[in-house]
Amino acid sequence: MTTATSRAYDHVKQAILERAYPGGALLSEGEIASEVGVSRTPVREALLRLETEGLVRLYPKRGALVLPVSPQEISDVLETRELVETFTAGRATIGPELVAELTRLLEAMREHSGAADAKEFAHADRCFHRTLVAAAGNEILTQLYDSLRDRQLRMARLTASDPVRAADAIRDHSEILAAVRSGDRRRIRTAIHRHLQTATAALHGRS
């Protein structure tokens, strides 16, 4: 069985990312504890962790405030994401395994590009980028990147349920993969930069 702490963590994190706990809400440990069916202790540990991830802010004796997404946060996340992705693209170890993995993930995106599979699509999308970042071999940046993607999840309204955007994403990823295959790092960086530009524009166009 999974631990009580991780159940509490997953529950709260998912609720925040899906806006079931909206930005600005003040959560109490006891309330969450009874929802999840555990005691307050594991809930408290989950909230502590979510605070370090930047999703909530703990106010002593008051409760846990679900941080509203601010323009500053959006800008910081996007800026940092671009920094990490372009940098790691310049350092990634490019080999047959990497190409094979990226190919597989791109294929998964194509398979799930229908409106019904939005969740799987988003997952493959995310894994694609993550794989590329991880290929640079820097664990600190890989972990940072993961937390950025989580935070970005809250910002997107209805990510990827739009077929046009799904098609855009597939096209962009194909270009990134082709660039990786070519081994031309400048081309990879350019492709990633362009991809993030379109993604950013879409985000701003809807928020």
Place this chain on the structure above:
Amino acid sequence: MTTATSRAYDHVKQAILERAYPGGALLSEGEIASEVGVSRTPVREALLRLETEGLVRLYPKRGALVLPVSPQEISDVLETRELVETFTAGRATIGPELVAELTRLLEAMREHSGAADAKEFAHADRCFHRTLVAAAGNEILTQLYDSLRDRQLRMARLTASDPVRAADAIRDHSEILAAVRSGDRRRIRTAIHRHLQTATAALHGRS
């Protein structure tokens, strides 16, 4: 009065950074609790936080392992630090307050360059860099940078107690400050890059 959790956190963190708890040591909550004079609960919260900072690793039902510094970690920290510093240098809002603050910190470094003030020297050094990073206005990167500096603390053998290295650092920082005054961003990045190169070399030369 400060909270029990923060006392436990400070105690353990300092002990790890100063190698009082050496890499590879297995800590138990109860042991720390009695050292600090609090119950296990706040100790546990402190350890959880230190795990997210990459200083310890919690093994279920076993204890908290003080992570030994690995070559991989050294490389990741240095690489990430350079990435963050050079990037933020390119975005920092350069104004009179920034220049004044950096000047003040450089002055503090000069004041404390004697061997007796190693701690104050290191503190001013760190604040100098932190101020520059923060001037870019990206909270995510600023926070990341802080954690990198903590981790780097463990790697340096006897940081800055060497007068030659202190003089080197002051010279490098002067050049960075001059570059900031000039407003030439390329020059700032170059100065930072050179500074990190010498710092890295010193680190490797001794470890």
Place this chain on the structure above:
DNA sequence: GGCATACGTCTTGTATGTAACATAGATACA
């Protein structure tokens, strides 16, 4: 001797109890 098993010890994971703090709203008073 060699192997499996049982046991004792250490440690955590989780629940629960308690006191102190923060706040909102009521109340008293000028």
Place this chain on the structure above:
DNA sequence: TGTATCTATGTTACATACAAGACGTATGCC
């Protein structure tokens, strides 16, 4: 009316209790 104070309620911060898991070691058996 406006202000200060009191009180009721909700919430955490921390301590403590207890059960269960992980290991090292001894024990029994061949």
